[in-house]
Amino acid sequence: MKQKKRKKINMLDGNLLENIVLFALPVIASGIMQLLFNAIDMVVVGKFSGNASMAAVSSTGSLINLVVNMFIGLSIGSSVSIARRIGSGDNQKVHDAVQTSITIALFAGVILTVCGVLFCRPLLVMMKSPDDVIDLSTLYLKVYFTGMLATMVYNFGSAALRAKGDTKNPLIALIIAGVLNALLNLFFVTVWKMDVAGVGLASSLSSYVSAGIVLYVLINDNSAVRLDIRHLYIDRDSLWEISKVGIPAGVQGTVFSLSNVAIQSSVNEFGKITMAGNGAASSIEGFVYNAMNAFYQTCLTFTSQNLGAGKTERIKKILFVCEACVIFTGIVTGVGSWATGNFLLGLYSNDPEVIAAGMIRLSYVCRVYVLCGIMDVLVGSLRGMGRSIGPMVVALLGACVFRLAWIATYFQVHHDIESLYLSYPISWIITAAVQFLTFMIVYTSLQKKRKLRTA
Numbered sequence: 001m002k003q004k005k006r007k008k009i010n011m012l013d014g015n016l017l018e019n020i021v022l023f024a025l026p027v028i029a030s031g032i033m034q035l036l037f038n039a040i041d042m043v044v045v046g047k048f049s050g051n052a053s054m055a056a057v058s059s060t061g062s063l064i065n066l067v068v069n070m071f072i073g074l075s076i077g078s079s080v081s082i083a084r085r086i087g088s089g090d091n092q093k094v095h096d097a098v099q100t101s102i103t104i105a106l107f108a109g110v111i112l113t114v115c116g117v118l119f120c121r122p123l124l125v126m127m128k129s130p131d132d133v134i135d136l137s138t139l140y141l142k143v144y145f146t147g148m149l150a151t152m153v154y155n156f157g158s159a160a161l162r163a164k165g166d167t168k169n170p171l172i173a174l175i176i177a178g179v180l181n182a183l184l185n186l187f188f189v190t191v192w193k194m195d196v197a198g199v200g201l202a203s204s205l206s207s208y209v210s211a212g213i214v215l216y217v218l219i220n221d222n223s224a225v226r227l228d229i230r231h232l233y234i235d236r237d238s239l240w241e242i243s244k245v246g247i248p249a250g251v252q253g254t255v256f257s258l259s260n261v262a263i264q265s266s267v268n269e270f271g272k273i274t275m276a277g278n279g280a281a282s283s284i285e286g287f288v289y290n291a292m293n294a295f296y297q298t299c300l301t302f303t304s305q306n307l308g309a310g311k312t313e314r315i316k317k318i319l320f321v322c323e324a325c326v327i328f329t330g331i332v333t334g335v336g337s338w339a340t341g342n343f344l345l346g347l348y349s350n351d352p353e354v355i356a357a358g359m360i361r362l363s364y365v366c367r368v369y370v371l372c373g374i375m376d377v378l379v380g381s382l383r384g385m386g387r388s389i390g391p392m393v394v395a396l397l398g399a400c401v402f403r404l405a406w407i408a409t410y411f412q413v414h415h416d417i418e419s420l421y422l423s424y425p426i427s428w429i430i431t432a433a434v435q436f437l438t439f440m441i442v443y444t445s446l447q448k449k450r451k452l453r454t455a
Contacts, residue, residue, distance in 0.1 A: 009165040011305040012087065016314070016321050020302065024294040024325065026167035030158070031290030033174035039283045040178075041199035044185045046276070046349045049195050054349060055275040056136035056196055059268065061282060062260040063123055064144070067116055068151070069253030071108040075101070075155045077246020079297075080304045080383060081238060082163035082225065087308025094224035096235035098160050100242065102218070103232045105156035109149030116145030127265045133272060140196040147204030150211035157214035160225050163301060166217075173213035181206035248388035252395050259400040262407055266420055274417060277357025280348035284341070284358075285366045288333040292373030295326040296380040303384025312450050316443060319381045326377050330370025338367040357417075364421035371428035378435040387442050394438055398431030 009023050046054040078101040085093045120141035124134050158170040181202050188198025218227035267278045299322040306314045337344060345358040375395075382391045406423040413419075 009167075011083075011165065011302045012309050012311060012314075016317055017325075020295075020298050020318070020321050020325060023162075023165065023167055023301070024298045026171045027162070027294035027297055028291050028329075030167070030171045030174050031294060032287055033171070033178040035283070035286045035290055039286070040182050040185050041203060042279060042283055042348055044189050044199055045196060046280070048189050051272055051276050051349070051351060051354065052132055053136055053196050054354075055130075055272040055279065056133045057140055057199060057279070059127075059129065059133065059264060059275050059279055060124075060137055060141055060144075061279070062257060062264040063120070063127065063141070066123075066254060066257035066261055068112060068148070069257050070247075070250035071104075071112065071152055072155060073248070073250020073253050074104060074108070074242060074246035075152075075159045076249045076300070076383065077242040077244065077388075078104070078156055079159035079163045079301060080245045080386070081241040082160055083301050083304035083384075084241075084308035084386075086164055086224065087305035091224035093238070095226070095228075097238040097242070098218070098225050098227055099231070099233055100235045100238040101156045101160055102153065102215075102227055102229075103234050104239075104242070105152040106149070106232070109152035112148040112152065113145055116148060117142050120145065127261055128268045130268060130272060130275075133275070136196045140200045143197050143200030144203055146201075147207035150204070150207035153211040154207065154214050157211070157218055157227075160218060160227075161214070162297065163304070164223060164225050169217045170214060173210040173217075176213065177206040177210035180209055245383055245386065245388040248392040249383060252392040255396050255400045259403040262404055263420060263423070266407055266411065267417070270417060273351070273353045274357045276349060276351070277345070277354045277359075278361055278417075280345050280354065281341075281358035281361035281366065283348065284337050284344050284362065285369060288330070288337055288366060288369045289372065291333050292326050292330050292369070293376060295322045295329065295373065296376040298322055298325075299377050299380035300384045303381050307385055310450075312446050315381065315385065315446070319377065319439065322377045322380070323374060326373040327370055330373040334366050334369040338362045341366075360417055361421055364418060365424045368425045368428075371425055371432060375428050375432035375435055378432065378439055381439055382435070382442060385442055385446060387438075390438050390442070391435060394434045395431055398434055399427040402427045402430060 009019050011019065041057050042054055045057055078097065082094060082097045082101070085097055121134070121138045124137050124141075129137055154173070161167075161170055184202035184205060185199050188194045188202055192198060194201070215227070215229070218225065219229055221227070268275060299318055302318045303315050306312070306318065341359050341362040342355060345355040348358075349355060379391045379395065382388070403423045407420070411419050411423075
């Protein structure tokens, strides 16, 4: 019996909406599975270990992002580089970029593991982690960071696969790892009574499974993205191209995380109940964010391939379709999560105070999360066109600097949790508006250059 052939995603021709949705849906599912790692950690400790353990796990997200975002930015640069080279049809350059990407991932994983284990406690002290939480947070992070090598390999490997339109295999890897993570969480916490160390270990082991699957797919691929694991190397041209987009993206992510660390530090001042509620709400928002972020990745990849193929006239259409998709997704998931917030927060904790604290964040942040999605898709289009420094500067000023200034001024005057959360939607509106103007300038310049070349 013949196996049914899966519809191939064509980024250069055909119905844009259909191909964008086909590409984005597995990315959304992959993001959800990746988030389940941390969500299941919080659910298990919240139900079986109490508020202190839940606060310990939930308060570490912004710190983890701070440490890893520079290298995640490089994986974005990797995706852009590979997609553009696929669009141009240069198979040797595609191979060079893949080999370089995985080599970077291995170096990054080792560096992050060492730094994470050595410096997690000093960083938690800087974040004003409460005395009744900091020991548990430190233990969780030390165990969690043992999986950083796998996390980097998975992210860079998935970037290579998605650049050629393969969103299915990264999803399969995460589904298998996600199921394993849930089972190990329950076993380590309920049977071996390992508390936060158990959920950290479950996440680490599961990450190695997902990384192993992605590596297997790359090694056995029959296209230009095939990985030769025995002959890893750094190609200078590929490294430059990856870094040109990836370093500004990484700097932006890192500074974004710094602003979130500052916000988390302010949240910590309100005690473990608010910390637990904030962490549970943030986890729920993560699912909304990842559903929208899939269209950022889609816009970035489609734009990169079309730029490589010289089809610059499609770039604006790609942006508008991705924006329409992200607006629909953001409204449905963001407002839906807020409307069902009491039920969703109840999955994390049985404590009414924790649920009430979480609902405050959902009201101010999650309900209007669509604004963040609009902003991110614009950034994806700009990065896909090879412009990364401009979006970085705009984002740093419009979101990060603004939030830090907000904390130093408005929050200090009012000093309530509502005034802290209000900084999010205001910063998204400002940043999205400036990113749109930046896009129009860059796109117009690109079209002028194209007309001059064809004149």
